[in-house]
Amino acid sequence: MNIINLQNAAQQDITFEPKADTISASPIQTFIDSLRHRLSVSRQPKALKPFSPGDIKILLLENVNQSATNIFQEQGYQVESYNGALTEDCLIEKIKDVHAIGIRSKTKLTAKILEHAKKLIVIGCFCIGTNQVDIDYAASIGVAVFKSPFSNSRSVAELVIAEIITLARQIGDRSIELHTGTWNKVSSRCWEVRGKTLGIIGYGHIGSQLSVLAESLGMHVLYYDIVTIMPLGTAKQMSTLNELLNKADFVTCHVPATPETKNMLSAPQFSAMKDGAYVINASRGTVVDISSLLTVMKAEKVAGAAFDVFPSEPANNASGVYNDTLNNWTSELISLPNVILTPHIGGSTEEAQCVIGNEVAHMLSKYINEGTSVSSVNLPEISLKTLALDKENTVRILYIHKNIPGVLKTVNDILADHNIDKQFSDSRDNIAYLMIDISSVSQDEIKQLYDSLNQTNAKISVRILY
Ligand SMILES: NC(=O)c1ccc[n+]([C@@H]2O[C@H](COP(=O)([O-])OP(=O)(O)OC[C@H]3O[C@@H](n4cnc5c(N)ncnc54)[C@H](O)[C@@H]3O)[C@@H](O)[C@H]2O)c1
Numbered sequence: 209m210n211i212i213n214l215q216n217a218a219q220q221d222i223t224f225e226p227k228a229d230t231i232s233a234s235p236i237q238t239f240i241d242s243l244r245h246r247l248s249v250s251r252q253p254k255a256l257k258p259f260s261p262g263d264i265k266i267l268l269l270e271n272v273n274q275s276a277t278n279i280f281q282e283q284g285y286q287v288e289s290y291n292g293a294l295t296e297d298c299l300i301e302k303i304k305d306v307h308a309i310g311i312r313s314k315t316k317l318t319a320k321i322l323e324h325a326k327k328l329i330v331i332g333c334f335c336i337g338t339n340q341v342d343i344d345y346a347a348s349i350g351v352a353v354f355k356s357p358f359s360n361s362r363s364v365a366e367l368v369i370a371e372i373i374t375l376a377r378q379i380g381d382r383s384i385e386l387h388t389g390t391w392n393k394v395s396s397r398c399w400e401v402r403g404k405t406l407g408i409i410g411y412g413h414i415g416s417q418l419s420v421l422a423e424s425l426g427m428h429v430l431y432y433d434i435v436t437i438m439p440l441g442t443a444k445q446m447s448t449l450n451e452l453l454n455k456a457d458f459v460t461c462h463v464p465a466t467p468e469t470k471n472m473l474s475a476p477q478f479s480a481m482k483d484g485a486y487v488i489n490a491s492r493g494t495v496v497d498i499s500s501l502l503t504v505m506k507a508e509k510v511a512g513a514a515f516d517v518f519p520s521e522p523a524n525n526a527s528g529v530y531n532d533t534l535n536n537w538t539s540e541l542i543s544l545p546n547v548i549l550t551p552h553i554g555g556s557t558e559e560a561q562c563v564i565g566n567e568v569a570h571m572l573s574k575y576i577n578e579g580t581s582v583s584s585v586n587l588p589e590i591s592l593k594t595l596a597l598d599k600e601n602t603v604r605i606l607y608i609h610k611n612i613p614g615v616l617k618t619v620n621d622i623l624a625d626h627n628i629d630k631q632f633s634d635s636r637d638n639i640a641y642l643m644i645d646i647s648s649v650s651q652d653e654i655k656q657l658y659d660s661l662n663q664t665n666a667k668i669s670v671r672i673l674y
């Protein structure tokens with residue numbers, strides 16, 4: 209029988225069935241299709257997948273969109289889904305058995321958890337931020353990480369526009385008052401946003417999208433970023449954060465969670481702001497120092513604030529009474545006027561989630577099926593033209609290794625008796641990734657090749673697809 213191996217990190221061998229091109233929606237259908245395939249394998253001229261997809265296990269957490277599940281099931285993979293994040297213990301148990309995991313912003317994939325992921329090939333962040341994953345550790349054990357680069361940017365930008373107007377008009381407070389029976393018609397300290405200045409910290413996908421929307425409302429846009437970025441419309445880049453803070457009526461944060469952005473807005477920055485300015489944070493909860501903000505809000509230096517993200521957030525809606533026990537500012541924050549609090553919904557629209565589900569599921573499938581790492585956030589980005597799987601005895605070697613001298617020579621010595629059709633290698637810091645298609649390989653030789661590659665000093669992980 210034509211045995212297929214997809215082997216990961218030498219921790220174990222996963223033996224797969226012959227090349228199957230089944231597309232099915234249920235395990236029973238997968239089984240029937242696979243039987244049909246086996247019976248007709250000699251008559252099937254083309255095989256589209258390098259292994260039996262039914263053996264691939266995918267774990268999806270945090271309500272990853274159905275569009276992703278559909279794609280994985282079309283591939284024939286097994287999919288297990290959960291609505292929320294899992295506890296650390298539960299995650300450690302579950303991750304031991306899966307080849308791919310899909311998460312959003314709540315699931316922390318630390319080195320401690322990833323140490324248990326002996327079969328894991330790839331992680332999909334079905335969101336933009338990747339700060340919840342130890343991506344360097346993942347690379348060091350040969351696990352690729354993918355994310356969606358921009359598919360919820362528009363949703364976040366629209367939320368921020370809504371918050372700017374809501375803060376300027378005190379809509380949140382008026383609504384709460386009327387819900388509780390109070391008619392409080394006021395115009396004092398309520399403003400149009402036309403002609404006001406928006407200060408955007410972080411002019412990436414979200415910041416720049418927001419810039420365009422804000423200008424269409426007649427706002428002036430200033431931005432601050434650590435890199436020089438082409439302004440859109442009539443926006444202007446500020447050379448220092450303080451310059452932006454001095455001039456902006458609304459200050460909004462769109463930077464990633466990094467050591468440099470931790471408490472990026474704290475007491476000194478609030479005092480540099482204009483009196484009566486507003487603060488918005490829909491980036492990460494670490495970026496704004498909330499206890500300092502409370503001080504300046506009580507002093508009426510800051511006229512309002514909107515938070516979509518918090519230093520600690522519940523794992524799911526079920527456990528979701530929001531009472532941040534790590535910080536004692538929660539009750540103070542909710543008692544202040546003109547404060548909008550939303551439960552991390554910036555990217556939570558039907559449109560964004562559906563596109564992200566599709567996009568990241570396709571990246572994971574391509575990596576699992578072909579080894580293509582284009583758009584990975586932690587591995588060198590490589591691809592070769594789709595493997596000619598219909599070509600007799602052709603195999604693809606995926607070799608992730610330490611980026612040290614002499615590796616190519618060692619590997620090519622092992623492959624010396626075979627015809628190398630294509631070969632591509634690239635490196636990223638300490639990690640390199642080599643993809644090779646070789647032809648004229650017999651069944652026995654595949655095992656020998658795997659064993660030899662597995663014993664090389666530089667090896668991090670080896671997979672052989674055919
Ligand atoms: N609330 C939500 O639901 C939601 C949704 C999507 C993204 N986010 C968060 O928003 C962040 C930004 O998203 P994006 O897609 O615009 O990211 P991006 O990578 O496209 O842009 C981030 C920008 O911040 C800049 N930057 C980084 N460090 C900086 C610093 N110290 N000072 C100034 N600028 C700095 C970068 O140069 C870049 O231009 C994400 O990292 C994520 O954490 C939140």
Ligand SMILES: O=C(O)[C@H](O)COP(=O)(O)O
Nearest residue numbers: 312313314335336337555
């Ligand atoms: O990083 C992101 O894309 C946002 O923070 C959204 O995260 P979520 O998918 O967990 O809502």
